[in-house]
Amino acid sequence: MKFLQADKLLSLIKNRRSIRGFLKTPISEEIINMILEAGRWAPSAENSQPWKFLVIKNRDIIKEIAKTGLGGFVLKRAPILIGVVSNIKPSAKENDISTYAGDPEKHDSIRLMTTHLCCGLAIMNMLLMIHSLGMGACCVGAIDRDFAKQVLGLKEKEFLEILISVGYIKKNVSRPTLRKELKDITCYIN
Numbered sequence: 001m002k003f004l005q006a007d008k009l010l011s012l013i014k015n016r017r018s019i020r021g022f023l024k025t026p027i028s029e030e031i032i033n034m035i036l037e038a039g040r041w042a043p044s045a046e047n048s049q050p051w052k053f054l055v056i057k058n059r060d061i062i063k064e065i066a067k068t069g070l071g072g073f074v075l076k077r078a079p080i081l082i083g084v085v086s087n088i089k090p091s092a093k094e095n096d097i098s099t100y101a102g103d104p105e106k107h108d109s110i111r112l113m114t115t116h117l118c119c120g121l122a123i124m125n126m127l128l129m130i131h132s133l134g135m136g137a138c139c140v141g142a143i144d145r146d147f148a149k150q151v152l153g154l155k156e157k158e159f160l161e162i163l164i165s166v167g168y169i170k171k172n173v174s175r176p177t178l179r180k181e182l183k184d185i186t187c188y189i190n
């Protein structure tokens, strides 16, 4: 088995930018599947895989959701959206191996946070796959989630974590972006 080339991976991570302008070029099923596969193989707590992926192509639905928030313009420009939906099932079972199983309230709130965290990992895997395919994507959280949930026909216990606009890049209209210095966000506990 070949080892991953760490410098290439780092450069892929560093060069990914949120893309907000897309060509109308359709995206093949093969490409969509590669993106979804990257999400599917993300790690998750107790391998719970608490996610569902929606591939949204319906223009009327996209326009409807786009009306509801500042993020709408990015949604409308993309040929497809990938919605990441979590299934919130807080259950403090007695035999649950989780740390807070004995305290149902704490257990449920930690489980909820962990669910969001797991979905974030799946989202990141997909963003990197999209970037590595030479395409662009932007996470869009600035929408009315309750309204979007209704339009998308989600169940009561489902939560729309994010919508990702996905497409071929029109022109690189990504905003300049900075990162905090490593020394300012890192602490060694020796």
Ligand SMILES: Cc1cc2nc3c(=O)[nH]c(=O)nc-3n(C[C@H](O)[C@H](O)[C@H](O)COP(=O)(O)O)c2cc1C
Pocket (backbone or CB within 6 Å): 016, 017, 018, 019, 020, 070, 071, 074, 138, 139, 140, 141, 142, 143, 162, 174, 175, 177
């Ligand atoms: C959870 C989340 C929600 C976001 N929501 C929006 C959004 O609603 N509209 C938007 O234009 N960008 C959105 N973004 C993109 C961020 O603005 C962007 O990731 C950040 O500015 C860093 O830029 P970069 O992705 O180009 O490195 C979101 C990103 C994340 C992770």
